[in-house]
Amino acid sequence: MTTATQDIITLKLERTFDQMDANQDGYLDWSDYQKLGDRYIQGYKLSRDDRRTRALQTFCQIYWLELLRHAGVDGDRLTRDQFVAANRLAVIDTSRLNVTEGGGHAIFDIIDADGDNEISKDEFARLMRDVWKHDSPEAVDLFIRLDTDGDGAISRHEFIRAVREHFLSNDPDAPGSIFFGHV
Secondary structure, eight states, rough: OHHHHHHHHHHHHHHHHHHHTTOOOEEEEEEHHHHHHHHHHHHHHHHHHSSHHHHHHHHHHHHHHHHHHHHHHHSEEEEEHHHHHHHHHHHHHHHHHHHHHHHHHHHHHOOOOTTTSEEOOOHHIIIIIOOOOOOOOOHHHHHHOTTTTTTTSSEHHHHHHHHHHHHOOOOOTHHHHHHHOOO
């Protein structure tokens, strides 16, 4: 892996850290992951006992514990550098949790509000508006980039591919790099 490649992945993970650090204290803790889950739950007006809510919360809990395990910290919070290093390790260690698959499917199931196994332009606009608080023309461009086959919808396969690209792609212009780096 080249230095430039490492810098791109690190940059994406650092942006993710900054977006998740809700109180801007320079650390991530469990409450930041709870807030992330709550953004989806509130944005999609899901009940606490909805299976999609439970799946997302369960994924977030396991993901958080895997980050702590891979960071090798004694406490229950991570610095930006610890977060980046732990994510790099957690993504390649699928012995307990496949981060890209588990999280991707849990989030996809929430975004796909009508359950037709694809994300329409309206569903994507809702995600950007109600969860990520982005209501800009760039959202349409992001949708088009994620719809890699150009059929007017983001399939589950295209979405999971974008999640993988966020964590593993060396290409800063890959659709997943742009989408997850944007939000």
